Amino acid sequence: KAGVTQTPRYLIKTRGQQVTLSCSPISGHRSVSWYQQTPGQGLQFLFEYFSETQRNKGNFPGRFSGRQFSNSRSEMNVSTLELGDSALYLCASSVIQISNEQFFGPGTRLTVL
Amino acid sequence: DQQVKQNSPSLSVQEGRISILNCDYTNSMFDYFLWYKKYPAEGPTFLISISSIKDKNEDGRFTVFLNKSAKHLSLHIVPSQPGDSAVYFCAASKLGGSQGNLIFGKGTKLSVKP
Numbered sequence: 001k002a003g004v005t006q007t008p009r010y011l012i013k014t015r016g017q018q019v020t021l022s023c024s025p026i027s028g029h030r031s032v033s034w035y036q037q038t039p040g041q042g043l044q045f046l047f048e049y050f051s052e053t054q055r056n057k058g059n060f061p062g063r064f065s066g067r068q069f070s071n072s073r074s075e076m077n078v079s080t081l082e083l084g085d086s087a088l089y090l091c092a093s094s095v096i097q098i099s100n101e102q103f104f105g106p107g108t109r110l111t112v113l
Numbered sequence: 114d115q116q117v118k119q120n121s122p123s124l125s126v127q128e129g130r131i132s133i134l135n136c137d138y139t140n141s142m143f144d145y146f147l148w149y150k151k152y153p154a155e156g157p158t159f160l161i162s163i164s165s166i167k168d169k170n171e172d173g174r175f176t177v178f179l180n181k182s183a184k185h186l187s188l189h190i191v192p193s194q195p196g197d198s199a200v201y202f203c204a205a206s207k208l209g210g211s212q213g214n215l216i217f218g219k220g221t222k223l224s225v226k227p
């Protein structure tokens with residue numbers, strides 16, 4: 001069974017631009033969560049989607065948004081990029097709506113110049 | 114406010130010895146705890162978990178201990194191997210509630226020396 005895949009793996013953008021990251025969960029997994037990892041803050045929860053609905057959201061500004069499609073694939077979008085948005089963005093999937101064992105993808109490394 | 118804390122950013126251990134990684138939490142609503150292991154350029158990999166109804170869970174060389182009264186958990190690796198060198202994240206969540214996310218600590222970098 002294929003794992004969680006994320007595209008692209010690496011991305012370089014400039015301040016003010018916007019970016020869209022993609023995540024394909026493990027087949028059969030319906031819950032997708034997004035996390036931001038930075039050296040100083042560790043992994044911080046962005047949001048979670050289940051059955052195309054955002055169920056839970058972390059403490060991030062409205063510039064961070066996401067969505068989930070009917071095939072459970074998810075995208076996250078960051079508008080008006082800031083230097084501080086440079087981070088590793090991780091996607092995790094789990095089988096059911098409330099599951100504590102999440103399977104992570106390799107992440108997308110975003111660099112904002 | 115950090116609800117899950119890993120106060121040691123790094124730990125160095127000799128191969129064959131025991132590695133003990135610690136984690137503290139502040140939210141008494143947490144009732145499920147997990148450890149993840151992360152290598153550079155890869156996503157975190159689930160290692161072991163424990164429910165609050167238990168105080169110990171063992172899986173091969175890995176054992177997690179939970180002390181609910183102290184709001185403290187620890188991961189023991191015995192014996193430690195060089196391949197165990199990675200960043201270890203402690204995470205917590207609430208079972209059965211409306212929260213579907215994990216709260217992570219900032220991680221402890223373990224180095225196992227041959």
